[in-house]
Amino acid sequence: MGEKIYTIPMNDAFDAGTECPFCLLRRELEKHAIEYTLGPSYMEDDNRAMTDEMGFCPTHIRMLYAEKNRLGVALMLKTHMDKTIREMEKLAEKESPKAKGLLSRKETSSPLIQYVDKLEGTCFVCSRITPTFVRYIDTFFHMWKHDKDFPEKVGACKGFCTLHYRDLYQAAPDKLNQSQLDGFVPVLNKVYFDGMKRVNEDVSWFIDKFDYRNKDADWKNSRDALPRGITKAVHTVVEE
Numbered sequence: 001m002g003e004k005i006y007t008i009p010m011n012d013a014f015d016a017g018t019e020c021p022f023c024l025l026r027r028e029l030e031k032h033a034i035e036y037t038l039g040p041s042y043m044e045d046d047n048r049a050m051t052d053e054m055g056f057c058p059t060h061i062r063m064l065y066a067e068k069n070r071l072g073v074a075l076m077l078k079t080h081m082d083k084t085i086r087e088m089e090k091l092a093e094k095e096s097p098k099a100k101g102l103l104s105r106k107e108t109s110s111p112l113i114q115y116v117d118k119l120e121g122t123c124f125v126c127s128r129i130t131p132t133f134v135r136y137i138d139t140f141f142h143m144w145k146h147d148k149d150f151p152e153k154v155g156a157c158k159g160f161c162t163l164h165y166r167d168l169y170q171a172a173p174d175k176l177n178q179s180q181l182d183g184f185v186p187v188l189n190k191v192y193f194d195g196m197k198r199v200n201e202d203v204s205w206f207i208d209k210f211d212y213r214n215k216d217a218d219w220k221n222s223r224d225a226l227p228r229g230i231t232k233a234v235h236t237v238v239e240e
Contacts, residue, residue: 007147010139014153019199019231021157022164025136026129027237030063033128038069042076050124051076052083057123064125084119091115137167141175144184155187159195163235196232203229 009028013021041047056064064073091112109117143150160168168188172181202225208214209222227238 006135006139007143010136010143011153014157017158018237019158019195019228020161020164020235022133022136022167023161023231023235023237026133026235029129029132030060030125033125034060034063034067036128037076037125038064038067038072042072047124048076048079050127052079054122054124054127055080055084055119057126060123060125087115088112137171138175140168141171145176145180151183151187155191157191157195158198159191159193159232160188161232161235162192162196165192199225199228199232 009025010021013024016024018024037047037051042051061073067073091110095110095112097110144154159165165188169185172184172188176184202220202222205220206222206225209217209219230236230238
């Protein structure tokens, strides 16, 4: 299968030699989403309405705050907080919580609690990343089925983080027929567990190097074991 524009990011991620190609893909999506959020778009009414409604998850508000456009963050935060206060005051005025006795029935959560729960589950940046990331999963399986060189590339990679291993394992039965699935799962399991064990051994040696008895021993492959271990275990890329 000749390279298509939609397969380029996938091939680039696997050619990069990272501990998890999908973490690399997600990091690039995050960078673009953060740039978009703090670009001229934050002054557009449609986007501002969405940031007011959805807010930001803790990870992405920290990333936004780390950028140079503090005024942009402040403007989005202000109108988001205006809306939150307005909506929650309406709900709080209508509610009158009752103490629960031992024999009280279990009731559904109040509208106010439901509002906060919904707010905690939404993020404007995540909403821009997720649809494209889902398409990356689709692209992965399309290439597995139609690109004769891609399965070999997957088998030679350093594996995946636990979360993205799960994503691939979970999606595979919907994307592949039984014959294809029987060929895919052993490859997925091998690269995941081999990669996890390899990095875990490097982390172990990184720890052992702090023992004075090993101070003159070679670092082997452990100097960058910590950021690589974080990628494997916590599905995020740490900049050294």
